[in-house]
Amino acid sequence: MHSYARVYMDSTLFFVLGILGFSLATENFHWGYHGDSGPFYWEQHFKGCAGKSQSPIDIPREDAEYAEHLGFIQFNGYSDLRVHTLKNNGHSLQVDVSGDSFIEGGGLEGLYKVSQFHFHWGRRSDRGSEHTFDGTAFPMEMHIVHYKTEYGSINEALNKSDGLAVLGFMFKVTPFGSVFFFEKFLKKLADVKYSGESTHTSPMRLADMLPIPWQNLQYFRYNGSLTTPPCNEVAIWTVFTRSIFISELQLQQFRKLYANEKSSKSFERISDNFRPVQPLNNRRILRNF
Numbered sequence: 021m022h023s024y025a026r027v028y029m030d031s032t033l034f035f036v037l038g039i040l041g042f043s044l045a046t047e048n049f050h051w052g053y054h055g056d057s058g059p060f061y062w063e064q065h066f067k068g069c070a071g072k073s074q075s076p077i078d079i080p081r082e083d084a085e086y087a088e089h090l091g092f093i094q095f096n097g098y099s100d101l102r103v104h105t106l107k108n109n110g111h112s113l114q115v116d117v118s119g120d121s122f123i124e125g126g127g128l129e130g131l132y133k134v135s136q137f138h139f140h141w142g143r144r145s146d147r148g149s150e151h152t153f154d155g156t157a158f159p160m161e162m163h164i165v166h167y168k169t170e171y172g173s174i175n176e177a178l179n180k181s182d183g184l185a186v187l188g189f190m191f192k193v194t195p196f197g198s199v200f201f202f203e204k205f206l207k208k209l210a211d212v213k214y215s216g217e218s219t220h221t222s223p224m225r226l227a228d229m230l231p232i233p234w235q236n237l238q239y240f241r242y243n244g245s246l247t248t249p250p251c252n253e254v255a256i257w258t259v260f261t262r263s264i265f266i267s268e269l270q271l272q273q274f275r276k277l278y279a280n281e282k283s284s285k286s287f288e289r290i291s292d293n294f295r296p297v298q299p300l301n302n303r304r305i306l307r308n309f
């Protein structure tokens with residue numbers, strides 16, 4: 021009886037909202053990665069997520085076309101020592117980057133400025149990355165998000181087809197991981213255990229997060245989207261072949277973060293926060309090697 025009544029009320033609510041021609045239901049939808057807030061439902065609330073050039077994708081390594089014009093990505097200001105803001109946004113661990121760091125070259129037209137980086141990971145190490153290589157997933161993937169400086173701000177860039185340049189790095193589990201990189205913020209994760217919390221990192225260089233060596237990196241290139249709602253098709257993707265190292269112990273620290281605010285009544289860990297791969301739909305995948 022009880023559950024019948026609830027279903028009835030929910031459908032009445034949707035009916036009323038439908039009559040108003042007003043999508044309050046969409047505004048109340050809190051997207052996530054599990055159950056009926058998960059990736060398969062995003063497109064019902066965010067039209068963009070049903071687009072034809074979505075990310076992530078599976079990259080068939082042998083089928084990517086070599087493109088001589090691409091060359092290497094140049095990292096500028098990545099060696100400057102700076103303090104950044106670390107935050108738990110309920111979907112991921114995100115680091116908002118302060119100061120000016122840019123990428124150029126690598127077939128990109130113009131200069132792209134760093135805005136933030138964040139991570140996608142699995143509850144277990146047999147999954148977690150968003151992109152896959154020949155169907156194989158990695159335990160974690162980092163995205164460094166840059167916007168085209170010409171557009172002035174990330175919000176403007178989110179509406180331009182070449183607005184963002186996102187760099188994707190895969191992680192590989194090794195016994196000691198990447199001590200240098202993770203020391204800078206793993207210790208801080210206790211300060212951002214709950215959604216909405218933020219803190220500052222120790223002074224760090226963006227370059228220290230990159231695979232070693234970080235010059236002349238090989239990568240795949242394709243045109244795609246944000247991998248989270250509203251899934252804007254505005255991202256030029258660069259997915260690198262060389263992995264960053266991480267240990268199981270370091271991965272465990274990420275898996276302890278909560279998707280809920282501290283004042284919540286129930287808690288869920290942020291886990292398996294990756295979108296499944298999307299259809300390629302005849303897009304080209306290039307490589308610089």
Ligand SMILES: *[C@@H]1O[C@H](CO)[C@@H](O)[C@H](O)[C@H]1NC(C)=O
Binds near residue numbers: 253
């Ligand atoms: C930019 O915004 C306009 C108006 O909302 C929309 O029609 C257009 O598709 C958007 N462009 C991109 C690349 O998202």
Ligand SMILES: *[C@@H]1O[C@H](CO)[C@@H](O)[C@H](O)[C@H]1NC(C)=O
Binds near residue numbers: 242303304
């Ligand atoms: C991405 O889109 C732009 C603009 O349409 C196009 O010039 C470029 O060749 C595309 N890149 C790839 C890898 O398909």
Ligand SMILES: [Zn+2]
Binds near residue numbers: 139140247
């Ligand atoms: Zn991402």
